[in-house]
Amino acid sequence: MITVEHLTLSLGSRTVLRNISFTLECGRVVAIIGPNGAGKTSLIRALAGLIPAQSGRILLNDQPIDAISRTERARRIGYLPQDGEPAWNVSAFELAALGRLPHRSRFSAPSNDDDDAVFAALASTDTTRFAGRPIGTLSGGERARVKMARVLAGDPDWILADEPLANLDPPHQRDMLALLGSAAKTGKGAIAVLHQLDAAAQADDVLILKEGALIACGPAREVLTPNHLEAAFDMRFEIIQQAGRIIILPEA
């Protein structure tokens, strides 16, 4: 469980999150949505323990996140940054294997368990056949999936992904969402910043941000209302609930 209490966050002189409080449960897929500059990336970086809070606090299972050791935090939270092409042309396997670093001591070689976890992660992201290929020879979408495999290889309790669907074609967007869903089924928490509202509608919970403030947080069905979306995006949306699915259309 992640509990955020009265979190305020500044980057330099700019306040990016203002007095935000919410609770997220394990075993669910949570979508963070909001317009550009709403503070989505700042929030997910704060949840990953990468930027300290100005005031308020973030608790991971009732433990303040900055009180957890770096290694322990790295084992429990897998963070997938938005940008960042790999600096070196390593193989897909080597890239995914970086996810095992928190599980290895300073000079030890990777164990069989490490290799197994990496192969399982590559398999789950449908990238096994690229394992030996240099990352530079893969397409943007293939690379994005290998980067996700890196996060999964670490077997974290929480997956925090910043725009995991960017660069993916529709079938692989679907697969990526399914991947987050199946991770949630095994009891992990999956939190993703998403831009596509339709994708967010498939999440269990949705959190809406605007200008650093929380507009709503809760089950997708309750949060994705025309009023909330208008408050966030300053435009009207039509919401159709059909056969258990939520379809969101910009109002003509």
Add this chain to the structure above:
Amino acid sequence: MKKLLILLTILAFLMSLMAGKVWIAPTDWFSDSANGWIMAELRLPRAILGLAIGAVLGLSGAVLQGYLRNPLADPTVVGVSSSAALGGVTAIFLGLTAYPLGLFACAMLGAALAMLLLAAMAGRSGGPLGFILAGMVLSTLAGSLTAFLISIAPNPFAASEIIAWLMGALTDRGMDDVIHALPFMAAGGAILLGTGRALDALTLGEDAARSLGFNPARERWMIVAGVGLAVGASVAVSGVVGFVGLIVPHFIRSMIGERPSSILFPSALGGAILTLTADSLVRLAPGVGEVRLGIAMAVLGAPFFFLLLTRIRMKAT
């Protein structure tokens, strides 16, 4: 591949012992003759220094390129080499070379000062860019001060002594130099080898590395300390030998792959091979004097580097 590099390092070391104006066959190495004396007093320390200097330069280059995620980085960009050189030049200028440890201590002091200034300028959270800029400022400053000292040298001999030392060479180094420099190089090298996993994590950027449990700021000071100790000591005994730190990691990457930690030890071996071979060649070159090692390295290194770049570009297209 590693075994091949180790074998080549041993061969280069043995060749460095034998090659020179006087060839010394292995049978003569321990003999009680002039050749035996040359071996013990000149060749052996020179070969050990060539091995160690080349290794730390190759290793430092690989670590800095990995940390800065920039294939153009080498020990000279962080300003440690030029600051150590400034320290050495100051020692020559002030006539401190008359004391046994004068030049060495001054050069190490220069390197230490450079590390402290880097720490002050790059700050705690400055990323790679701040680090490179601080290093460039430091490097330019030290270069200018060195030029200033040359310009006000009391006599032409002092000036030419300074210039000769700056060009980098392993000529006439003795066991004393080995004993002074080796501990610093070993300590620096060990620190640098320990950064491998963090460099791997940095492949995905600083945020990802931090989320994997690493502290880039801490790693940066490890790297500054490691490069300062190792390269500072190497400059103190040999002057500035360029190109090794720049070229070797590229060559190793093209042979064994690009994962930063996997190229560290091989880059050390590659640096040793290159330096030992170049130093053997300058001794074998005809003529009364010797071409300075630093110059020979640049002359050999530049075309080689161009060749490598074209190959990399051809592979990319």
